[in-house]
Amino acid sequence: MAGYNCTNLVEELGDKLSVIRGRITENAPMSQITWFRTGGPAAILFQPADEDDLSAFLSLLPQEVPVFPIGMASNLIIRDGGLNAVVIRLSAKGFGFANQISDTELVAGTACPDKRLAVKALEAGIGGMHFYHGIPGSIGGALRMNAGANGRETVSCVKEIHAVDRSGTKHVLSNADMDFSYRKSGSSRDLIFTKAVFEGELTSKDDIQKAMDEVQHHRETSQPIKEKTGGSTFKNPKGYSAWKLVDDAGCRGLTIGGAQMSPMHCNFMINMGQATSYDLERLGETVRQKVLINSGVQLEWEIKRLGDFPSGQSVEPFLGQLL
Ligand SMILES: Cc1cc2nc3c(=O)[nH]c(=O)nc-3n(C[C@H](O)[C@H](O)[C@H](O)COP(=O)(O)OP(=O)(O)OC[C@H]3O[C@@H](n4cnc5c(N)ncnc54)[C@H](O)[C@@H]3O)c2cc1C
Known part of the structure; x- marks a missing residue:
């Protein structure tokens, strides 16, 4: 940089x-x-x-x-x-709290783990936030990524968002101000979210617990959640499942250095022990290149990549295929 x-x-x-x-x-x-x-x-x-x-x-x-x-x-x-x-x-x-503020509302600091918000909603009998039970991030990340699972997304339950901008000025945003779309908030990159108010609907605790158990079961049986991973590597392109494109391109289990496309869920990358970030990024771009050749679809990273390559090292998008 x-x-x-x-x-x-x-x-x-x-x-x-x-x-x-x-x-x-x-x-x-x-x-x-x-x-x-x-x-x-x-x-x-x-x-x-x-x-x-x-x-x-x-x-x-x-x-x-x-x-x-x-x-x-x-x-x-x-x-x-x-x-x-x-x-x-x-x-x-300072930012890890989650509290009930009305019959149907919770407020959470953005360092609060998604899971904690889901449990708080269960205790309060507020439905619509069970999907957070399986996402291993924080509320801050959920707001930036419009995190979602099981047909629900952050956009469906967040009401008010507090943030501080790059110069230190505080802001309060509405759901519409966040400009949410699939795995993305289009709000200014300058903003650091600090807390948010969530709203759901009154629901029986048994029903919420059942929905949370289903989320958990689905994860444990279909995703490598005990591995060093970053969740879904690529977004689902319109009309496609990313994992299917990766699978069809022969990339299930593909390994570069210490990085591998998980044999269990081939849209998850895993660090098998000794991977570097270079291995992971090279693997990701190799998969994008193979999928492009196989199906003509350009996969888009869901995982965010930040920072500098060590000098002399770089990874081109699609390994230079599009250049
Ligand atoms: C096993 C596994 C399963 C997963 N399953 C899912 C899933 O089902 N659904 C899903 O959507 N995601 C899933 N993910 C991905 C990830 O958990 C989510 O994207 C999560 O919302 C990221 O939260 P985080 O706190 O880890 O954010 P980070 O990874 O730390 O950051 C992600 C982005 O959010 C920004 N950000 C973080 N905090 C703030 C803040 N306070 N203010 C402003 N910007 C901020 C960062 O700058 C970055 O751009 C999974 C990941 C793993 C490892």
Whole structure:
């Protein structure tokens, strides 16, 4: 990542940081955070204490400093050269809550795991959020990705979203402001979501529990959820299932270095133990190339890829097939 060099940022900000209450870590290893357990370090990792702290920190940063929010990193490949950026990870203490606020509404901080929101909804007898039970991310990631499963998506139950922009200004957004579409919110990339209000319908707890059990059973029997993975690698193109295109192109079980297209669910990539982010990205682009040749369809990554390649290394989209 060219541009501002973040390596000395903490020194440059000096005493200004004395007002900050959250935790700042320099050269923070991202491989300890990502679900894939790969990736180089972030120049700075900031874990704000609360929304005011996040706002104060962002207002101190020169505008040229790149900032990336991350949640549980269950949908991320961070490249092996790391991130010359400030990575913001909201603390569980300040942003991990989930509370009932009316008969049919819950409010959750964006570090709250999706699973916790589903359990809270069950306890409150609020239906429509059971699908979160099987998604291993945070509410922040669910808002950015319009996370969904079992025919439901975040767009179907989120009502109000609170966020802080790159300059530290706070915003409140409606569902429509989020510009949700399949696995995406089109809202400004500048926004870091901090909390959200969810609304469902009054439902019997037995029915919610049954729906959650079905979600769990489906996952355990069809997805490699105990592996180091990132969930679905590619989005389903209109009219197709990504896994079927991958399968038809002969890529089930395809292995590059330590990375493999799961034999159990071939739209899931897995780190078999020693994979690098380079292996994972090369595998993904190899699959895209093979699918393009086999079916003429251009698969689109669902997994987000961030950061720099180590010098001398790169992976071209479709391995250069489209160039
Ligand atoms: C085993 C497995 C199963 C999965 N199954 C599903 C599934 O059924 N359905 C589904 O939709 N996904 C699924 N996923 C993918 C992933 O869990 C979701 O996309 C999840 O919503 C990502 O949340 P996260 O907190 O891990 O976000 P991250 O992976 O950390 O980040 C994803 C994106 O969200 C942004 N982001 C994160 N937090 C914030 C914030 N506070 N403010 C602004 N932007 C933010 C990041 O910048 C990044 O662009 C699965 C993943 C795994 C590993």
